[in-house]
Each structure stands twice: as structure tokens, then as C-alpha cells.
Amino acid sequence: MTPQEIEALFTREEGGFLFARWGRPIAPIVFGVEEATLSVLKGAFEAVAALSGHKLAETDPELGGNCMVFFFRDWSELLEVPGLDGLLPDLALLVPRLQAGGANQYRAFRFDAEGAIKAAFVFLKMDAALARLPAEELALAQVVQVFLLWSERAFRDRSPLAKAGGHIILRPEIAGLIRAAYDPVLPAVARDPSQALRLFARMEPGS
Template sequence: MTPAAAPGEARVRAFFTRSGGGYRFARWGRPQVPAIFGAAPEAERALTEALRAVAALSPHGVAAEDRELGANALVFLAERWADLREVRGLPRLVPDLDRLADVLGATGANQYRIFDFDGRGAIRLCITLLCVDDDLARLPLPALALSQAAMGMLLWSDRAFLSESPVALLEGGRVILRPEIAAVLRAAYDPELPDASLDPAHAAALAARIGAEGEGP
């Protein structure tokens, strides 16, 4: 692993420190079961493949069904936030959907994630809402799909990807996770670490595992 791929403790801590203060980390505690709504067939395939590929970084991977929820990694696409109000079943999943759609439209956001957690604090459900505005429409589909998969893999800080995407575009149109993001994801699912943590010292444990991975045998 190159030095650029091995973020130190401060960088790792920033990935999970909320804008309002406080450290909060959570990872999936079960297999992911993707379901995509409102996407054209090509986009649906790309999103599903990306979710499956990134989920493979965890020991849980993916499954055909969640016995409790059916599907638990849900992605909804719309051309306008207001259109989400017409999606059957979504108001039941997002009870305050009308107000949320108004707020997201007013702020010019183009994506929003909702997480739910089990009794241990592990992620049990992630709902990704995408408003495909001009900015998202300009992204190559593989980049959009892979970035969304990465952002739903952990409870990242709300500031984690404001200035830089979790993915990198290579020559020839190939898309990969940025090395430091891939390194954090691999370390985050170390079975010796907890599924959730509010302790900033958790970042030190993550950074130590990333550093050990970079040293190699």
C-alpha cells in the first residue's frame, strides 16, 4: 500500500466525526440485500453490481433476502425530490417524507442517506435517495454507482465526501475506490473491532490496522 493509501489517525477520525461534533462509527452487522427503484435497466444493473462488489469487503457480503426486512440496501432515484412522494411504499419507510423532500429541494441537495440500526448499533438498513440533477447526470454511471455503494457501506461523517469523491477515475474510463477509502473499509470490517463506536479512540484502532496492512508480511 502506498503512503497515500494509508490515512493516519487524525484523517480516519475525521471520516467519522459529525459536523455538529462527536465521533460516531457504524458498520453493517448483516448481509446487504440491494433493491433499486426508479432506475433505467442499465443504471439498475450498475448500482446493483457496485453494491455487491463493495459489500464483498465485509464478511457479511450480500444475500438474496433479509428475513426481517426483505431488502435492506434500498436506492430510490427521481428527477425531482417532489417525485419521491409518489413512490409507492416510500412514505411508510420515510414517515416525514413530505418535509424532507421540501428541505432537500430548497437546499439544492442531490442525495440523502437514511440509516437504521440494530440493538448493537450496527447498520441494519440504508435508504439512499438520489435526485438525478445535472451534476449527477454528468457522472459516468460506474462512478455514480461505486460512490453510492461506498457511501452506504459505513456511517461516514456528513462531511466525509464534501470536497472529494470516494472514487477515482482512471485512464480508459475505469473507476476504482480511492485507495484510502478502500483501506478504511477493509479495516472497518475487522472482526475484532466493534460494529459501532462513539469513542474517538476507535479511530486509532482503525488507523493501526490500516498501517499494519500497508506494512505487509
Template structure:
């Protein structure tokens, strides 16, 4: 059973509590994959948004697309993407840091005036480690990490996914699924900076859970 402290830890960033969910429907676009993988990524997004009871749309009125997913072989590929520096501040300075750190993924969010998510950017450099993960597993794990503003260490040591004990399939850990559902409860605010919010999330999680 997950505790309020566990939930608080999932939304800690630089020692402070910070929760944010999408404040508008998600309009995705995916670059750098074949059609088969595109279907898998969009299927994972549909599964997570259905869980959250959140909408997907074709076009965002402000950005056109507001969830950008890039599959890359090298970080330098982003240098050729038009207007990327306008979407992500200091992109030119970011790329050398990602290369030096040998990073294989990077997430960035933009927020509206209230602090709710209005755009998200996911970059996956398909190194040997990521390439060995089945496409459906990789897509599900990444879409989970894009549906909320999780803390910077939320899944550093424990994946949001698990193996179903009966089927052997990879599924979303039940407590993470329930936090996502609770986080999108319309009664709760889209943005929270006080850790008492974690107690409100906890109150919406059933006392027992099973893998779904």
C-alpha cells in the same frame, strides 16, 4: 499516508465520533432505472461488499429489502411511494427541505438495538450534475457511502474515488478501501462512539498503499 486524525475526521458527525457498519447481510432493491443501469448498481454493490467481506442476500427477514436505492427526476416523486413515511420518519417535512436546498442526493440509515446498520435508503435526484457522471462511477461512489456510516462531511471536498495513474480508470481511493476493509474486521465492534476506534482502524492499514 492517512493519519489517525484523518480517519477520525471521516467519522465525525456534529462534532462527535460515530462509526457504524452493517450488522446483517444487504438485500438491495433499485427503483427508477433501466435494466442496464440496474446491473451497474448491483455490480458496484458487489464490488464494495466483496472488499468489506460482507454478504449480499436476496431477502431481509425484517424488511424484505434493506437497501433501497431510488433514482428520481424530482423529489415530489417520493410522495407516490407507498409506506415511505413509515420507513423514513417525517418524510413529508423532509421533501420541502430537499427541494429548497436543491439537493441531488440524500442518505438515511436505520439501526438495530446495538447501533449497527439494519437498513439504508439512498435517493438520487438526477439533475444535470449527476447525469453527467458515468453510471459506473456514480454507482461506485454511492455504494461506498452506503457501506459505512461516514461523517456528514467525510466526502464534502474530496471524492472517495480517484483516477488510476496507469489505466485512467476511476477506482476507489486506496486509503478509503483500506478503511472499509478495516471497518469490517470481525475483531472490531460494529459500532463505536469513542475516537480511539480510529486508532484501531489505523493499526490495520498497511504502511504503504497503492491504487486498487
């Protein structure tokens, strides 16, 4: 992976570079799934946390659960979730937009005063396309996409995952980038594209 490819992964659609990682332990909470799927998601969070060196927590002292994952059948169900409009004030406008666009997933982030991630919300409308995915693949792909503030286009044309020996794994270059991104020497937030060079320098050869 070149510095230019890394830079593209954090360049916003409207232009401008923005890198952010979590500034606090991640306390995930999942809604709308059975126990078996819940354990798969937990395993995905634990795997990426181990890779990055970032901590997980049972609860966040400010927010309780600070990484909320919602599974549902129709976007309109979100309007019925108590208190969700308080966490996402634009929910009433967002739902019709996602319905009109035929979206099956959406992620939203909240940031602390320095700009590091302090909360994430993942919404998965389980249409036919998502329902066909193995639980392990769906879980790992979603967890990877909340560990950093990736560009909206980062994985539009290519998944962060690969298959190896019949197992779903992170692409080696994405795994290497996540590991580098959580190097404590690097800032948790960066708006200068030179951050891509610093990330590149910390990636292992071959990543």
C-alpha cells in the same frame, strides 16, 4: 491516512464520534433505473462487498430489501411512493427541505438495538450534475457511502473515488479503511474516537 484523518471521517457535524457498519447482510433493491444501470449498481455492491468481506443477500428476513436506492427527477415524486412515509416518517417535512436546499442526493440510515446499520435509503435526484457522471462512477460512489456511517462532511470536498488506467476505482486509503472497518475483531459500533486508532492499526501500509 493518519488516525486524525480517519477520526474526521466519522465525526458528526454536530460534534461527537460515531462509527457504525452493517450488522446484517445487505439486500439492495433499486428503483427507477433501466436494466443496464441496475447491473452496474449490482456490480458496485458486489465489488465493495468483496473488498470488505461483508455479505450481500437477496432479501432481509425482517425488511425484505434493506438498502433501497431511488432514482427520480423531482423530490416531490417521493411523496407518491406507496409506503415510503412508513419507512421515513419525516418524509413530508424532508422533501420540502431538500427542495429548498437544491439537494440532488440524500441518505438515511436505520439501526438495530446495538447501533449497527440495519437499513439504508439512498435518494438520487437526477439533475444535470448527476446525469453527467458515468454510471460506474455514480454507482460506486453511492455504494461506498452506504457501507459505513460516514460523517456528513466525509466526502464533501473530495470524492472517495479516483481514476487509474482509465478506470474508476476507490481511492486506496478509502478501500483500506473499508476493509479494516469490517475486521470481525472490531466492534460494529463505536462512539469513542480511539476506534480511529484501531482502524489505523489494521490498515495496510501505504493506505
